[in-house]
Amino acid sequence: MKRASILVVVVFLLILAVPIANLVVGVPDHALSQLASSDPRTLQAAAILGRKCLNCHSTEPNLPFYAKFPGASQLIQADIRAGLRHVDLATALPAPPGGPVLEVALARIEHVLEQGSMPPLRYQLLHWTSGLSSDDEEKLFVWIGALREKHYASAGVAEPFRSEVVQPLPGWLELDAKKAALGEDLYHDPRLSGDDATSCATCHALEKAGTDRLRFSRAVGGRTAALNAPTTLNAQFQFAHSWDGRAATLEEQAVSHITDPAAMGATWSEVVVKLEKDTALAEAFRAVDPGGITQQGIVGALAEYARSLLTPGCALDGYLQGDASALTEDEKEGLRIFKASGCATCHCGNILGGRSFEIMGLRRDYFGLRGDVREADNGRYNVTGLEADRFRFKVPTLRNIAETPPYFHDGSTSDLRAAVRTMDSHQVGGRLSELDLDRVMKFLRTLTGKMPAPPER
Numbered sequence: 001m002k003r004a005s006i007l008v009v010v011v012f013l014l015i016l017a018v019p020i021a022n023l024v025v026g027v028p029d030h031a032l033s034q035l036a037s038s039d040p041r042t043l044q045a046a047a048i049l050g051r052k053c054l055n056c057h058s059t060e061p062n063l064p065f066y067a068k069f070p071g072a073s074q075l076i077q078a079d080i081r082a083g084l085r086h087v088d089l090a091t092a093l094p095a096p097p098g099g100p101v102l103e104v105a106l107a108r109i110e111h112v113l114e115q116g117s118m119p120p121l122r123y124q125l126l127h128w129t130s131g132l133s134s135d136d137e138e139k140l141f142v143w144i145g146a147l148r149e150k151h152y153a154s155a156g157v158a159e160p161f162r163s164e165v166v167q168p169l170p171g172w173l174e175l176d177a178k179k180a181a182l183g184e185d186l187y188h189d190p191r192l193s194g195d196d197a198t199s200c201a202t203c204h205a206l207e208k209a210g211t212d213r214l215r216f217s218r219a220v221g222g223r224t225a226a227l228n229a230p231t232t233l234n235a236q237f238q239f240a241h242s243w244d245g246r247a248a249t250l251e252e253q254a255v256s257h258i259t260d261p262a263a264m265g266a267t268w269s270e271v272v273v274k275l276e277k278d279t280a281l282a283e284a285f286r287a288v289d290p291g292g293i294t295q296q297g298i299v300g301a302l303a304e305y306a307r308s309l310l311t312p313g314c315a316l317d318g319y320l321q322g323d324a325s326a327l328t329e330d331e332k333e334g335l336r337i338f339k340a341s342g343c344a345t346c347h348c349g350n351i352l353g354g355r356s357f358e359i360m361g362l363r364r365d366y367f368g369l370r371g372d373v374r375e376a377d378n379g380r381y382n383v384t385g386l387e388a389d390r391f392r393f394k395v396p397t398l399r400n401i402a403e404t405p406p407y408f409h410d411g412s413t414s415d416l417r418a419a420v421r422t423m424d425s426h427q428v429g430g431r432l433s434e435l436d437l438d439r440v441m442k443f444l445r446t447l448t449g450k451m452p453a454p455p456e457r
C-alpha cells in the first residue's frame with residue numbers, strides 16, 4: 001500500500017517534469033539592455049522580468065549547462081518555442097530607442113499578472129523560487145500603471161481610467177484644413193485610377209464605415225484584391241498600415257495603392273497629366289502648394305484627409321471620459337469579460353488594435369481548418385521573409401466593428417458573433433458561454449462612433 005502511494009507520487013512528479021522544461025533561472029541581462037532608461041521603475045521591472053521571464057521569452061536565453069544534454073535540450077527548446085510564439089519579451093518591450101515600453105507588452109504582462117499564469121505552474125513546481133513574489137507583482141503593476149499614465153493616456157480620459165488598457169479617441173487633432181479638403185476631393189476622384197472608374201472611396205466608402213463591405217474589393221479592370229479592405233477610419237493610430245504592415249505611413253499606403261494593379265492600377269505621370277487638365281483643381285492645388293499638382297502633393301493631401309477621418313463620441317469613450325451612465329451594466333460586464341479573456345492583450349490602446357502583428361490561429365490552426373492557404377495568407381512573412389512571421393497579421397482596430405463586415409483578412413465571415421467565437425477559440429483558447437458572448441457583443445457595439453464630418457472649406 002505504502003509502496004503504491006510512493007509510486008504514484010513518483011509517477012506524478014515525472015508527469016509534471018515532462019511538459020515544462022527544467023531550466024535553471026538565469027539572467028540574460030543583455031536581452032533587456034535596450035531598456036536602458038533613466039526611469040528607476042522601468043529598471044526595476046526589467047530586473048524582475050529578466051530574472052523570472054526572459055529564459056522562455058527571448059531568442060537569446062541564458063541556459064544552464066545541462067540544456068545541451070539529450071532530452072533536456074528538446075524539452076527546453078520546446079518551452080522556449082511555445083513561450084516565444086506568444087511573446088518575445090526582449091523585442092516586445094522596448095519601443096524605438098529611448099521610447100517607452102510598448103503598449104501591447106504592458107497589456108500582456110498585466111494580463112498574466114492578473115491571471116497569475118506566469119511562469120507556468122508546472123515550471124514553478126519544479127523551480128520553487130521561480131514564481132513572482134507579491135512584492136514583484138506589486139512593483140510590476142505600479143510600473144505598468146505609471147507608464148500608461150505617462151505615455152498612453154488619451155487627452156480627456158477621466159482620472160480613474162488613465163491607466164486603462166483601452167483608451168478613448170482624442171476628440172480633436174490639428175490638421176491643415178485646406179489640404180484635407182483637397183484630399184477629400186482626391187479621395188473621391190476616379191481619375192487617380194487606371195480605368196477612370198475606381199477611387200479610394202470605391203473600397204473605403206465613408207457611408208460603409210471606411211470599407212466596401214465586400215469579401216474582396218473590386219479593383220481596377222474587374223480584378224479582385226487578395227485581401228479584405230480594412231477601414232480607413234482612425235487609421236492614423238495604426239502603428240503600420242495594411243494587413244502585413246508593408247506601409248509605414250498613410251502617405252506610403254496611398255502611393256502604393258495608386259499604382260498597384262490590384263487596387264487602382266494607374267501610373268503617376270498619367271494621373272498628373274489628367275489632373276492638370278482640370279483648371280479648378282490645379283488652382284486648389286496651388287493654394288495649398290505653389291508647386292502645383294505633383295505626386296507628393298496628391299499623396300500628402302490624401303494622407304491629411306485620412307487623418308481627419310476620426311470617429312469620436314462612441315459610448316465606450318463617453319464612459320472612459322467620465323460618464324458612468326454611458327455604458328449599461330451588460331456593456332460594462334462585456335468590457336470586463338473582454339479584458340479578462342485576454343482580448344485586450346492584442347486589441348489594446350485607443351483604437352483597440354493596430355499595435356502589433358499577431359499569429360492568426362495562435363492556439364488553434366486557423367488555416368489548417370479553413371484549408372487552401374494562399375500567398376496573401378502568409379501575412380507579415382511576405383514582408384520580412386521570417387518564418388516566425390508566417391500567418392502574422394496586424395491586429396485590426398475594433399472601432400466601428402459592427403459596421404465593417406465581412407471580418408478578417410480573408411473576409412471569411414460577415415457574422416460578428418462568429419468572428420468573436422473564432423477569436424475566442426483560436427486566439428484565446430477560451431470557451432465563452434453564450435451569455436458572456438452576448439455581453440461581449442453588446443460591448444463591441446458600444447465602439448461605434450460618430451462618422452467623420454467633411455473637412456471645413
Ligand code: HEC
Nearest residue numbers: 052053056079082083086087108109112118119120123345
Ligand atoms: C518555463 C518557461 C516560461 C517562463 C519562465 C515564463 N513563461 Fe510566459 N509563457 C511560456 C509558455 C510555454 C507560454 C505559452 C503558454 C500557453 O500556451 O498558455 C507563455 C505565454 C506567455 C504570455 C502570453 C500568454 C497570454 O495569456 O497572453 C505572456 C504575456 C507571458 N508568457 C509572460 C511571461 C512573464 C511576464 C513571465 C515572467 C513573470 C513569464 N512569461 C515566464 C513559458 C514561460
Ligand code: HEC
Nearest residue numbers: 199200203217218219225227228229235238241242243263
Ligand atoms: C480596389 C480597392 C481599393 C482601393 C481603390 C483603395 N484601397 Fe486602400 N486598401 C484596400 C485593401 C485591400 C487594403 C489592404 C491591403 C493590404 O493589406 O495589403 C487597403 C488598405 C488601406 C489602408 C490601410 C489601413 C490600415 O491602416 O491598415 C489605407 C489607409 C488605405 N487603404 C487608404 C486608401 C487610399 C487613400 C486610397 C486611394 C488612394 C485607397 N486606399 C484605395 C483596397 C483599396
Ligand code: HEC
Nearest residue numbers: 342343346358360393395396407408409419420423424427
Ligand atoms: C493574440 C492576439 C489576439 C487576441 C488575444 C484576440 N485577437 Fe482579435 N484579432 C487578432 C488578429 C491578428 C486579427 C486579424 C486576423 C485575420 O484577419 O486573420 C483579429 C481580428 C479580430 C476581429 C475581426 C476584425 C476585422 O475587422 O476583421 C474581431 C471582431 C476580433 N478580433 C475580436 C476579438 C475578441 C472579442 C477577442 C477576445 C475574445 C480577440 N479578438 C482576441 C488578434 C487577437
